[in-house]
Amino acid sequence: MTLITRRNALIVGAAGSGLALSGCTKIVMGDSLTRSAGFQRVLANAEAWTLSAQRFLLSGGAMAREYSPSDISEKFKANGTLYPGGEDYEDAVLENFAGWRLTVDGLVTRPVSLSVAEIRRLPSRTQITRHDCVEGWSAIGQWTGVPLGLLLKTAGVLPQAKYVVFHCADNLEGEPEKGGMQAAGQYYESLALADAVHPQTILAHAMNGKPLDVGHGAPLRLRVERQLGYKQAKYVQRIQVTDTLSGFYGGKGGYWEDRGYEWYAGI
Amino acid sequence: MTAPTGPRPRREVIYRHAFLVRLTHWLNALVIVLMIGSGLNIFNAHPHLYWGQKGDSYDQPFLSIGAVDRGSGFRGQTTIGSLHLDTTGVLGVSTDNGQTLRKAWPSWLTIPGYQDLADARHWHFLFAWVLVANGLAYLAWGLISRHLQRDLWPTLADLRAIPRSVLDHVRLKHPTGEAAKRYNVLQRLAYLGLITLVTLMALTGLTMSPGFDAFAPWLLDLFGGRQSARSLHFIFASGIVAFVVVHLVEVVLAGPINEVRSMITGRYAVPPDHNHPGA
Numbered sequence: 001m002t003l004i005t006r007r008n009a010l011i012v013g014a015a016g017s018g019l020a021l022s023g024c025t026k027i028v029m030g031d032s033l034t035r036s037a038g039f040q041r042v043l044a045n046a047e048a049w050t051l052s053a054q055r056f057l058l059s060g061g062a063m064a065r066e067y068s069p070s071d072i073s074e075k076f077k078a079n080g081t082l083y084p085g086g087e088d089y090e091d092a093v094l095e096n097f098a099g100w101r102l103t104v105d106g107l108v109t110r111p112v113s114l115s116v117a118e119i120r121r122l123p124s125r126t127q128i129t130r131h132d133c134v135e136g137w138s139a140i141g142q143w144t145g146v147p148l149g150l151l152l153k154t155a156g157v158l159p160q161a162k163y164v165v166f167h168c169a170d171n172l173e174g175e176p177e178k179g180g181m182q183a184a185g186q187y188y189e190s191l192a193l194a195d196a197v198h199p200q201t202i203l204a205h206a207m208n209g210k211p212l213d214v215g216h217g218a219p220l221r222l223r224v225e226r227q228l229g230y231k232q233a234k235y236v237q238r239i240q241v242t243d244t245l246s247g248f249y250g251g252k253g254g255y256w257e258d259r260g261y262e263w264y265a266g267i
Numbered sequence: 268m269t270a271p272t273g274p275r276p277r278r279e280v281i282y283r284h285a286f287l288v289r290l291t292h293w294l295n296a297l298v299i300v301l302m303i304g305s306g307l308n309i310f311n312a313h314p315h316l317y318w319g320q321k322g323d324s325y326d327q328p329f330l331s332i333g334a335v336d337r338g339s340g341f342r343g344q345t346t347i348g349s350l351h352l353d354t355t356g357v358l359g360v361s362t363d364n365g366q367t368l369r370k371a372w373p374s375w376l377t378i379p380g381y382q383d384l385a386d387a388r389h390w391h392f393l394f395a396w397v398l399v400a401n402g403l404a405y406l407a408w409g410l411i412s413r414h415l416q417r418d419l420w421p422t423l424a425d426l427r428a429i430p431r432s433v434l435d436h437v438r439l440k441h442p443t444g445e446a447a448k449r450y451n452v453l454q455r456l457a458y459l460g461l462i463t464l465v466t467l468m469a470l471t472g473l474t475m476s477p478g479f480d481a482f483a484p485w486l487l488d489l490f491g492g493r494q495s496a497r498s499l500h501f502i503f504a505s506g507i508v509a510f511v512v513v514h515l516v517e518v519v520l521a522g523p524i525n526e527v528r529s530m531i532t533g534r535y536a537v538p539p540d541h542n543h544p545g546a
Contacts, residue, residue: 029304029380030390046393054478062481067320077323130320130493132477134384136313137323138493178312179382226481260385266478267392 047262054266064200064225067128072208073139076131078215081170081187084235089169097219102203106165106241109156116205116219122146125202133229134261135178141216143223145204149197151239157193161241164196165189165248166222169235172255181259189233190245190253190263191224200225203236228265230256281448283535285414291405292530295465298398299511301390302468303504304378307371308387314371316501320492329498332371334359341369395472402465418450419459425452441521444540457510464506471500 033039092100097116105111114122126144152164166189174182195201201224205212212218217234224231231254245251250258257263284292315328322328329348334341343359345352356362361373363380374380378390409415432453435442442451450458473479474486474496490496518526522538529535 029374029378030301031379031381034379034383034386034390043389043393046396047389049396050392054476057482058478064477064481065484065487071320073321073323073325075325077325130477132475132493133313133323134388136309136475136497137315137317138321139323139325140321178384180385226478228477256385260383260389262388267473267476 050262050267051264054264058226058266061198062226064129067130067140069128069142071140072128072142076139076141076207076216077133077137079133079229080175081172081234082215084168084170084214086169086171089235093214093218100219100237102220102237102239104151104155104239104241106239107158107161107243108152108241109158110154112151112155119146119203119220120205123150125199127200127202127223127225129200129223129225131229131232134256134265142208143202143204144206144209145202145220145223147199148201148203148222148239149199151203152196152241155241157241160243162193162243163190163241163245163253164193165240165242165245165253166191166233166236167238167240168233169237174259183259185249185255185258187233187235187255188249189222189231189255190248191231192264195224195227198224198226203239226266230254230261231265278536278539280534280536282533283448283529284533285412286533287405287408287412288414289530289533291401291408294397294401295405298394298401299465299507301378301394302398303508304376305387305390305394306500306504308377308379308382309384309391310501311371311377311382312384316498317494318491318498319494320487322494330501332358334369341367395469398465399469402462402469406462419455421452421455425455428452439520441538443538446540447537457513461507461510464503464510467503468500468507471496471503475500 100116101113102116102119103111103113123146124144125147126142128140128142131139131141148164168187168189170187171184172187173184176182191201201222204217204221204223205219207213207216212221217232217236220236221234222232222236242248245253245263249255252258253263254261314332315322315324316330317326317328328346331346332354333344333346335344341360342353343355343357343361345354345358357373358371360367360369362368363374368374368382370382374382377387379386406415409419429452432451435451436453441447470486471490473483474490475493480487480493486496487493490499525536525538
């Protein structure tokens with residue numbers, strides 16, 4: 001549906017003389033300012049206030065709204081990676097994820113390794129929730145999965161743990177319609193422990209009553225309902241409990257975070 | 268040149284705008300420009316508006332800005348309901364530094380000028396704090412000093428005078444003498460309207476936040492869903508733009524130097540009343 005092809009980015013071609021303003025857009029529209037180190041620090045401070053404000057408001061464990069079956073989107077837009085590349089994933093699809101294993105390790109007392117079939121047999125939670133993309137669109141779907149808190153409890157989180165990192169099977173090339181930095185990279189995400197053990201945070205294996213399809217993250221994806229779409233990591237293979245995010249990829253705690261987006265994606 | 272005959276009538280100068288009103292006015296003016304610019308950059312990431320809780324590319328938007336391939340090249344197209352408008356040059360397809368870009372709002376209207384959702388969001392959420400803090404400071408001071416109750420809240424007599432005030436505005440007739448020392452009823456309603464619009468902007472903005480929705484789910488019911496809130500956010504922003512246009516036109520018509528000076532120094536020269544000299 002999108003009229004903007006990925007490869008062609010936004011540039012259609014050169015045409016006409018520039019607008020009278022275009023020469024000074026870099027100053028007038030704050031382009032140079034945006035890229036200056038000082039202003040980036042101001043922006044980072046504002047993000048810290050926003051994070052603290054959201055943490056404060058949600059400290060009571062407030063629940064995201066759950067909808068009724070009639071609200072479910074007829075078609076739910078699949079976004080980001082639509083089909084992870086690589087022979088390993090291809091093989092996993094062909095054998096219906098029979099050999100796919102999820103590991104929970106890092107700062108835990110008992111690392112866990114589970115097959116998809118084993119995960120489907122674990123106690124599950126089903127929730128009809130709204131998915132809010134950072135771009136602005138929303139879709140409603142029903143998700144069934146194991147509460148992440150249960151997995152973490154089984155593994156036994158060590159006291160020094162602060163974050164949970166999700167390693168995914170997909171390598172995303174970027175989404176040019178968002179603009180900005182779009183380097184390809186391995187998808188990953190992370191949550192604070194408090195958000196990881198929220199009752200609505202689940203590792204979903206089914207969507208709208210059917211096993212998760214490839215576009216929506218088969219066989220396992222994260223649902224963390226009080227945050228934006230890019231936090232909902234798909235194709236999750238490994239959950240690593242850690243006390244710092246600095247050692248992972250760009251160090252900002254996620255694929256989009258490394259490309260300038262907020263780590264706490266509550267707004 | 269001949270010297271003017273007779274003494275020039277001395278104009279009465281009053282202290283019209285308190286310091287806090289002047290400070291919050293200019294801060295608000297700056298922040299609103301930055302919020303609209305960064306808001307339009309954010310809008311460009313998904314230039315479609317829907318009603319209800321949900322809306323993605325499978326759903327029917329009521330407003331859409333895009334580019335369509337006409338074979339001979341891309342044309343900008345804005346769709347409102349069933350109406351298709353060719354908006355090439357401004358909306359959908361525009362040029363920036365000689366390059367033709369396919370983006371909903373043109374570079375010269377967005378902050379930053381280049382398309383970047385991440386950077387635009389940082390601008391938006393930084394200045395959202397300033398907008399809210401500035402607005403709360405103004406409202407708190409306005410209530411305590413009774414500026415809002417005295418100068419903005421219309422009296423019954425004001426409300427009865429609406430038809431007359433509308434006529435005066437249409438005829439570009441501006442109050443003079445004693446009448447110029449207080450806000451007329453349309454001014455009062457316009458300023459109260461702006462306060463309402465900015466409040467609604469903050470609330471619809473927060474309704475788009477999945478985190479804030481968990482804290483205050485009643486906002487979803489108030490605005491009819493997250494996508495409705497997003498559309499209303501855009502519509503209320505258009506209302507603010509309309510206010511700014513009318514406001515600037517009125518400043519020019521009423522005497523731009525006197526009006527702008529009064530918002531900088533607080534001192535306002537009362538236009539003399541020609542019917543009652545000396546009044």
